[in-house]
Amino acid sequence: MTVAREPGVALWRQIARTVEAEIASGSHLPGGRLPTEAQLSQRFGVNRHTVRRALEELSRSGLVVVEQGRGSFVAEDVLEYAVGTRVRFSETIRAQNREPSGDPLDLRETVADKVVATALGIRAGARVIRFERLGFADERPVALGTHYFPGARFPGLLAALREAPTITAALALVGVRDYRRRVTRIAARLPTAQEAELLRMARNRPVLVTESINGDEAGGTVEFGVTRYPTPRVQIVVES
Numbered sequence: 001m002t003v004a005r006e007p008g009v010a011l012w013r014q015i016a017r018t019v020e021a022e023i024a025s026g027s028h029l030p031g032g033r034l035p036t037e038a039q040l041s042q043r044f045g046v047n048r049h050t051v052r053r054a055l056e057e058l059s060r061s062g063l064v065v066v067e068q069g070r071g072s073f074v075a076e077d078v079l080e081y082a083v084g085t086r087v088r089f090s091e092t093i094r095a096q097n098r099e100p101s102g103d104p105l106d107l108r109e110t111v112a113d114k115v116v117a118t119a120l121g122i123r124a125g126a127r128v129i130r131f132e133r134l135g136f137a138d139e140r141p142v143a144l145g146t147h148y149f150p151g152a153r154f155p156g157l158l159a160a161l162r163e164a165p166t167i168t169a170a171l172a173l174v175g176v177r178d179y180r181r182r183v184t185r186i187a188a189r190l191p192t193a194q195e196a197e198l199l200r201m202a203r204n205r206p207v208l209v210t211e212s213i214n215g216d217e218a219g220g221t222v223e224f225g226v227t228r229y230p231t232p233r234v235q236i237v238v239e240s
Helices: 011-025 037-044 048-060 089-094 114-120 157-163 167-173 193-199
Strands: 064-067 071-074 079-083 100-111 127-137 140-150 179-189 207-216 221-230 234-238
Touching: 011 037, 011 048, 037 048, 048 064, 048 071, 079 089, 079 140, 079 179, 089 100, 089 127, 089 140, 100 157, 114 140, 114 207, 114 221, 127 157, 140 193, 157 167, 179 221, 179 234, 193 221, 207 234, 221 234
Parallel strands: 079 234
Antiparallel strands: 064 071, 100 127, 127 140, 140 221, 179 207, 207 221
């Protein structure tokens, strides 16, 4: 397929329009890799400089993300994940007209290291319940969370987490009617190989990492969580 020259319209702009139309039609899916510059050059019968100019235009418009050394990708819809005093994964996802789901990866009783113990206000070596879960929005992974709960305070929580569809529902089964966010720390780093695989992202793109502490109405600490979010698929919005 070559590009027919239109009077007054540059070849690179015609190529950009064609690729843009293909993205709009679903021929190239969000997050998917586009053909290489060499492949596009051969397809349209132009030199690589012309193709590169078209991709630069699509990148400026936000439709395409160009990654040095990896190629060009269709930009993904950004999920705004709100962090306030009352954070609920399913509610946040549904609020943006997407369907939430989760895949439990690990659920077991273990002992608290110094970091977990300090966050939960218990002694190091005390029993904790560790729950790791991969959260999805419309079947795309958006959050990899590791949650810790004080085992001595919630003796029935391990079984509740196995049965309940959400963490909120599991906590309700052991008497926690409501809980709220006390502290949220946000940082960024490159993902590990396992994180990148689970979140379906490149190793050279950062993850946003939140460390959070949640407490109940009586002032007790309920949960310490560490969650990793893939960029640019997710951005965190801090609500006042």
